[in-house]
Amino acid sequence: MPDQPTPPPPTDLASLRVEIDRIDDALHDLLMRRSDLVAHMASARLKGGAPTFRPGREALILRRLLQRNRGAMARAAIVRLWREIIAASLAQQGRFTIAVPDAGGADCVASRMARAHFGLLTPLKAYPTPFRALASVAGGETAVAVLPAPDEAEQPEPAWWMRMEAPGLRVVAALPFLAPPDARPQAYAVATLVPEPTGRDRSLLRIEPGPEHTRPRIAAILEAAGLPPRWLIRRESPSPMALAEVPGYLPDDEPRLSALPFPRLQILGTYAEPEPEE
Ligand SMILES: O=C(O)C(=O)C[C@]1(C(=O)O)C=C[C@@H](O)C=C1
Secondary structure, eight states, rough: OOOOOOOOOSSSHHHHHHHHHHHHHHHHHHHHHHHHHHHHHHHHHTTOOSSSSSHHHHHHEEEEEHOOOOOOSOOOHHHHHHHHHOOOOOOHOOOOEEEEEEETTTTHHHHHHHHHHHHSSSEEEEEESSHHHHHHHHSSSEEEEEEEOOOOOOOOOOOGGGGGSSOEEEEEEEEEOOOOOTOOOSSSEEEEEEEOSSSEEEEEEEEEETTOOOOOHHHHHHHHHHOOSEEEEEOSSOOOOOEEEEESSOOOHHHHHHOOOOSSEEEEEEEEEEEEOO
């Protein structure tokens, strides 16, 4: 549909406010219609038992809106508004609680990221460790765990990504969704669902390296397989393990992975690439 020419705004304050009230009513009408459709989706079981949370679909909605965004409203404000709209729609479809680790320090980032992504009203449940947060998702007590992004600093205890073993658990989103192009995610969302491709995705690979697989060697092997890592970390304790973020959507049976020479390799998850802030 061609863009309608926008009528010139009224010049006096009172008329401007009347116009804003009219627009708010129209927005509200549309929001009510949107939530009716979501209710229909839930009650008619149009999803056939599929999970309610569809992070790939959410990313596509936000990308489309950012793409068409004109005018003075900041991209961050658009994302903020729709994150709340989507959170309301998730809440409408059933219990939706987010597990976060509550040990202070870097874990606070996880709570902040969870709030920003899943909205102010979505219940967060704090667990003493990232492992307990993951266990709550695996056990169905919570829908998603939001965990701080891995770093290379050696801690005595293993990192959550080193012990993400429960079947079905996958990293399904990188947070925040709006970020500078070369920034590393600050947190990851983990759920028990198979992510859908969005056209621009990234994946997390967990690698158990052999003694000859130094960090540069792992990077070179991945690059030669067409999976150049955006970043790669390696930890030695309690046993050597590396984690790489690579471009693209990787299904469980990705053929490029079968030829790689590592003793063990696992796709921890695959998720939509974040969008630039500007
Ligand atoms: O499309 C769906 O499956 C929905 O449930 C709707 C909706 C939305 O509000 O747009 C809500 C939650 C999902 O994560 C994705 C999208």
